[in-house]
Amino acid sequence: MARSLRLQVDEQILDRAAGLFARHGFAHTSLKALADAVGLSKPGLLHHYPSKEALFEAAVELGRARSAQVLERSERLPLGVERDRRAVELLVDFALARPGLIALASRAISTLGADSDIDPRDQGLDGIDRLVFAIFGVDHSTEDTERLVRVVGMLSALAVLSLAANHGDVNAVWRPHIITTCLDALGHRGPGRSPSDLSQVEA
Template sequence: MPRPTKQQIEDEILETAAALFARHGFKETSVQRVADAVGYSKTGLLHRFPSKEALQEAVIERALADLRAISAEAAALPVGPERDRVVITGVAQLALDRPGAVALLLSSLTSAPEGETLHQFGEAVFAAFGIAGDPACVTEHDLPRMIRIVGALGAVAVTSVAMHDKLTPVALADIVEVSYDALGHERPKK
């Protein structure tokens, strides 16, 4: 069995830390807990990330980079059904590839309504759907769409976290369809 690369080790640490931060909160997740979960020594973990704050920052930056990549993929499309499907598909794929990141996003929605992390996640997510600006400054005109977006994301996040051990490409496609339906677009006629 080949030895993992530095990038693979870092990916494992960040994904595990994201899941632990989501489950236990930042304050209750120690560096030792992360080290134990990935099978490394605390010293080895601190060699890569010099503090718990540095680890948290790396986890958040990676999750934001993932969301921004999804946004960039959709940016050339006009706001509407096609763009929404690209974003929902990207978030669903992220849930399959990095369930810890999606769990962290979900936990930030439920536990830190005033937190900077939520604000950053919110801006990145709504930008992907073509809504620019501060999500906290929603107008009455934008509110129904934003509610549908949050519902669609909730469908992806909750389903993928609750059923992570059963996620297959077929199941992922079903999650995309359920989430897409929450956006209120008509399905293409077959």
């Protein structure tokens, strides 16, 4: 039980830290700001993670692990509308629970092809971008530009909406609408479909 509680606390710390890293980048996120965000003193935070670098790496690793889980569960279905829907549902649930980690994944996508003066920790974020693209069967070198743009747009919308939902404590109410918006971004909203059509998650 104690181990489970510790893991939950660690995830909460990493999620809040990930949100700051996503917003400001590694270089411009101070240890004091991180400690304030997670509700600890600097010595308290350093008790959990010995440095800002260690905290960043742990957040990236958790984001990568969760993205890999979504990929594993999504790739049971062939590429297509049903896989996109399943992946979006899984990502939305993850994003509503851990919006900072989704924001960090979104930053991974947004820094692709960035100038070389961007901190290397913010470029690619150790493969999160590749995992997220793999969920939807694309990579950043694909010739299918429309699909690439739609996936990037979907992830960006997901990051913004999940953060807004968490600030307003409206996760349950917003969830079906976020799913619909993300599927819209991927080009899958059919005529006459209502948000409630998408509210049932596969068991």
